[in-house]
Amino acid sequence: MTQTLDVDIFSDIACPWCYIGKRRFEAALEQLSFAEHINVRWHSYQLDPQLPATYPGTEKDYLMESKGLDDNSIDHMLAQVTEHAAEVGLTYDFDRLKVANSFHSHRLLHAAATVGKSGEMKESLLAGHFCDGLDIGTDDDLRVMADRAGLPSDLTESVLRDKSAFAADVRDDIKTAQQLQVSGVPFFVLGQKYGLAGAQPTETFVEVLTRVWEESNPSPITLLNDDPSGQACGPDGCD
Template structure:
């Protein structure tokens, strides 16, 4: 069964949602039969390559909120992240457009390393103050995962995987996704937001049960039927 997850690297709830989903998946008895696919999404595609200011100033500006209120929001999110073992530091965050980072993730996907790359970028952005808009950082992060640094730089300095990122975003719109993280199970169920692990567990169990092979009742002889070889 496939689980598709639309998320943005610059989304604090996306990292928390990733951890909560992983907790549910780790406890799911059929976890080996689950394929997870990360899909690209941008919360603010209009953001310049880099914003000359802090995360507090940026959100205060785009949301029209006092900076003190933004800081209260950060405190709440930081506490929620800590509950999942994550150490957010909003004072370190480099505010940058995530489009290039999403292209990097598609390159990692081509090499079967998208989940590892997603984890690295989310941690780099929210815990270590790395610049997700920097090709130098992305090349370094990719090399640490075993990707070829020259290939990373060539891909990101050009326009490679731009169409794939845009296609992910367009598909999200077509599905009615207006916020992330957004989880789609077997193209049948959608879950919006960083829900508790218990919600993901219930959804996995329900989606799996509904796609399981039909149970044929036993205890009586087969009735008359037709097959490839004819009828009986």
């Protein structure tokens, strides 16, 4: 019987490499004959839980303040990540990006999972944050992203109205990440057994997913040779 391979992905909406890693992972799935048997589960992680709902400054301001980086270093870093994003078809716009606390967007991600829309919600949040200049810290923009993902409006409104809704699920994910000693995202857990850190190249995803899949679904015994000189007995007698 064919098994299902669970892939648990820990990532933050505010992580540019998480979106790039998502695209590279998806490109790997397109190359796998068993992709339909892979069950992707998105999990929450926060790079900076201390951020206000919406930060009063640009991405460069935030990086200068929180990381102590100088202007030239930040320009180089953002240009580099923008280039990598473009390689997988993403158009990052750091000039329009709204720096914000990602906690409430993660609550919507968990809500989306209850209606089978976690993948769509994750995509919409990342696209809204990095490409479209939407603010993941405001209810109005979260409504836009939820609508794009196809969430029922009553579900969206209930989550935005009740700030405690799915908050425990977000915290549980963060606690699990700590227990797994996840120190950066994206982080992939394959088959609840193997960890893979970072936005790996597509080729690496193909290789490791294939290896873990074959371990979980071993092939029938392969005959090494059909040499007739090796005598044997069968139902009709012996050679």
